[in-house]
Amino acid sequence: xxxxxxxxxxxxxxxxxxxxxxxxxxxxxxxxxxxxxxxxxxxxxxxxxxxxxxxxxxxxxxxxxxxxxxxxxxxxxxxxxxxxxxxxxxxxxxxxxxxxxxxxxxxxxxxxxxxxxxxxxxxxxxxxxxxxxxxxxxxxxxxxxxxxxxxxxxxxxxxxxxxxxxxxxxxxxxxxxxxxxxxxxxxxxxxxxxxxxxxxxxxxxxxxxxxxxxxxxxxxxxxxxxxxxxxxxxxxxxxxxxxxxxxxxxxxxxxxxxxxxxxxxxxxxxxxxxxxxxxxxxxxxxxxxxxxxxxxxxxxxxxxxxxxxxxxxxxxxxxxxxxxxxxxxxxxxxx
Ligand code: KG4
Ligand code: ZN
Numbered sequence: 001x002x003x004x005x006x007x008x009x010x011x012x013x014x015x016x017x018x019x020x021x022x023x024x025x026x027x028x029x030x031x032x033x034x035x036x037x038x039x040x041x042x043x044x045x046x047x048x049x050x051x052x053x054x055x056x057x058x059x060x061x062x063x064x065x066x067x068x069x070x071x072x073x074x075x076x077x078x079x080x081x082x083x084x085x086x087x088x089x090x091x092x093x094x095x096x097x098x099x100x101x102x103x104x105x106x107x108x109x110x111x112x113x114x115x116x117x118x119x120x121x122x123x124x125x126x127x128x129x130x131x132x133x134x135x136x137x138x139x140x141x142x143x144x145x146x147x148x149x150x151x152x153x154x155x156x157x158x159x160x161x162x163x164x165x166x167x168x169x170x171x172x173x174x175x176x177x178x179x180x181x182x183x184x185x186x187x188x189x190x191x192x193x194x195x196x197x198x199x200x201x202x203x204x205x206x207x208x209x210x211x212x213x214x215x216x217x218x219x220x221x222x223x224x225x226x227x228x229x230x231x232x233x234x235x236x237x238x239x240x241x242x243x244x245x246x247x248x249x250x251x252x253x254x255x256x257x258x259x260x261x262x263x264x265x266x267x268x269x270x271x272x273x274x275x276x277x278x279x280x281x282x283x284x285x286x287x288x289x290x291x292x293x294x295x296x297x298x299x300x301x302x303x304x305x306x307x308x309x310x311x312x313x314x315x316x317x318x319x320x321x322x323x324x325x326x327x328x329x330x331x332x333x334x335x
Contacts, residue, residue, distance in 0.1 A: 001315070004062065004073045004098070005308025006055075008091030009083025009111045010138060011035070011042045013054040014304035015062035017073070021117075021312030022124065025066035027298060027305040030054045036177045041167070048086030055094050062304070073102060077311020080108030080321075081331035083138075088327035096323050105320045107311040111138075111302075112333050116145060117313065118299040118306035119268040126293050127264050133253045135277075136269030136301075137163035137178070140209045140249075142256045143333065145266070148313045151333050154256050155207025162245055163271045165211040169218050169241055173234055183238045184274050190235030192243040192276075195221055199248050207256055214244055246277045250284050257290055264291040273300040 003021070007014040011032040017025040032050050036042065063070055078095035080088060092108070099106035115134045120126055131154075132143045140157040160168070163180055170179025175186065197217050200210040218241050225232050249271075257265050267281055272294050285292040299306060 001074045001312065002068065002072055003075045003077050003308040003312050003315075004059070005304035005306070005311060006059065006076065006078040006091045006095050007111075007114065007302055007304040007307045008051045008055065008087050009079045010087060010302060011047045012302040013051050013058050014302060015055075015059040016303065016305035016308050017062055017066040017068060018305050018308035018312065021309045021316075022121070024121065024305045025068065026062045027303055028058050028062040028065065029303055030058050040171055040177060042084070044084045044086055047084060048090055051087055051090035055090055059094065059098075070098070070102060073098070073104060075105045075107065075311065075315055076102075077107045077109050077308050079111050079114060079307050080325055081110040081328045083111055083327075083329060085327060085329045088329060092325060092327050096325060100323060105315060106322065106325060107314050107319060108321045108325050109307045109310045109314065110331060110333055112141060112143070113149070113151070113310045114306040115268045116143065116151075116266070117310040118295045118303065119266040119293055121305060121309045122295040122299055123266075123293040126266050127291075129260065130262050130264040130266055131253060131256045131260060132266040132268060133249060134269045135162045135249060135267070135271035137161060137167060139269065140211075141333075142207050142252060144256070144260050149317060153333055155209065155252065157209040157211065159210050159212040160215060162209070162211060162249060163269070165215050165245060166271065168215055172219055172222070173237065175238075178270075180271055180274060183242055184276070186235050187239035187242045187276060190233070190237070190239030192239045194233060194236035195240035197221075197240055197244040199244055202248050202251055207252055209248065209252065211245065214241070242274070242276055246274070246280050249277060250280050253281070254284060254288065254290070263289075264293065266293045268295055268300070270301040273297055
């Protein structure tokens with residue numbers, strides 16, 4: 001079954017064609033990097049307007065570059081849950097009109113479920129059940145993936161998402177946007193032990209996360225150096241900050257794996273591209289005999305192939321939406 005996936009939940013306008021939920025025929029992503037750089041982050045109203053300008057072209061490009069026509073599309077999957085309301089509405093409106101005019105089924109997908117499927121697209125061998133850590137600019141979640149489309153949320157962030165912390169610290173340090181890749185690159189030249197930044201909630205008896213205190217601690221360390229006219233070791237700050245985040249993410253993921261007695265973990269979302277996170281996850285998981293999986297880099301950040309893959313799984317379970325499909329910006333991940 002050939003599914004057209006559409007994703008517009010935040011700042012990426014994306015469309016993809018995926019066959020049978022497994023084979024990615026095209027994966028087109030138009031980023032709004034120019035706007036992000038100009039405004040230092042996502043401005044919801046402006047992002048939604050940009051989606052309306054791009055969505056038609058992006059869908060056409062996804063179909064053309066796959067060597068298909070719209071007549072070949074057998075279903076439409078669209079992100080309808082979790083994201084910025086105006087942005088989600090653009091994708092859902094496009095999906096509805098295509099579903100109606102092509103007379104093919106429509107399915108609404110939760111954005112986080114999409115990220116879970118991004119890793120399943122790259123690594124179809126990930127066993128069920130497993131623990132999935134979804135880390136991106138908008139979310140930090142630990143999910144028990146019991147089976148396809150069966151989830152239990154074990155923990156999430158109480159304040160900033162991990163990617164958001166990367167972005168805010170990078171902005172503060174003048175490293176530009178998006179901050180994750182900038183800190184990832186700068187950290188290579190820094191000392192991970194130069195600053196002993198806090199690991200929030202690391203020892204607490206919870207699988208929730210909190211990153212705002214860490215952020216404040218980094219900012220305070222930075223300001224103290226400035227006040228004392230000391231040289232600012234930006235590389236060291238970046239590497240030590242990254243180490244604190246990675247430490248917390250990996251420790252909690254392994255704790256969840258141990259509590260649920262699973263033999264595999266999946267790390268997904270924009271931050272899963274982080275080299276140090278991959279390195280520490282691989283090392284630590286190997287030590288305790290747990291398999292760890294990451295999506296290929298093109299599927300880490302927001303994309304529509306993951307939405308098509310998740311939509312395929314839901315359609316196979318007999319689910320389908322109709323033209324009353326609405327957007328749910330704060331919907332929880334449901335079974
Ligand atoms: O999944 P995504 O595209 O969007 C959301 O759903 O939020 O993730 C974007 C986030 C940004 O915060 C970005 O800084 C972060 O992923 N990111 C990274 C890296 N690449 C992207 N964070 C750390 N290291 C990276 N290499
Ligand atoms: Zn995302």
